[in-house]
Ligand SMILES: CC(C)=CCC/C(C)=C/CC/C(C)=C/CC/C(C)=C/COP(=O)(O)OP(=O)(O)O
Ligand SMILES: O=P(O)(O)OC[C@@H](O)CO
């Protein structure tokens with residue numbers, strides 16, 4: 041299996057539900073970001089996922105699809121499929137239920153699948169609302185979830201997710217201390233070089249999403265330069 045993903049410092053998350061021009065995509069793909077993740081929670085379908093894949097594929101960057109459910113899984117033309125389980129929800133659908141439904145399907149390319157332990161910390165994000173995540177937890181509880189994900193479930197990725205807001209670096213620091221093997225992802229509200237550098241002190245891989253759309257490719261470049 042493809043293991044280069046473990047060395048990525050910066051990845052860019054593109055939303056199939058949003059639009060980018062060809063020129064913007066060219067700038068993103070040549071920004072120095074290590075990979076593109078195609079993902080979102082709301083309004084994601086095989087159709088808009090495939091359309092975005094076709095827009096970005098010619099640049100040769102590693103492509104990851106991160107589906108919000110079985111309905112948006114695409115394997116063709118992509119390198120890896122990141123599949124989340126949310127640690128801090130009591131709704132089992134988002135831990136293992138959707139996965140059971142998905143596994144009724146015989147066409148899963150398991151060699152491309154990388155499981156991710158999500159810890160969702162922004163209650164106002166789409167992912168926070170949809171999964172009913174308990175976002176009011178302490179840094180110690182986040183670290184404990186990270187420890188269970190790493191040492192017990194042996195997830196290869198632990199993902200601290202503040203989608204749409206900049207998180208607390210102390211929380212990411214505590215999570216990083218609790219993990220020995222998993223790669224630690226941080227995503228949420230990174231819209232400057234300083235924020236990218238701050239979270240990259242603790243996270244192995246930082247994720248930039250909304251800033252690409254809200255602030256533009258120049259800001260994306262700053263975040264890349266701060267960590268590469
Ligand atoms: C079993 C399969 C194939 C999938 C299930 C995967 C699960 C359980 C996902 C739950 C968490 C989730 C919805 C992950 C999707 C990735 C993600 C967090 C995207 C960011 O979403 P937001 O930024 O909040 O949403 P919008 O961009 O749509 O506003
Ligand atoms: O969109 P932002 O806030 O940059 O968050 C990135 C990513 O973690 C979202 O899943």
Ligand SMILES: [Mg+2]
Pocket residue numbers: 055080081203249250
């Ligand atoms: Mg988003």
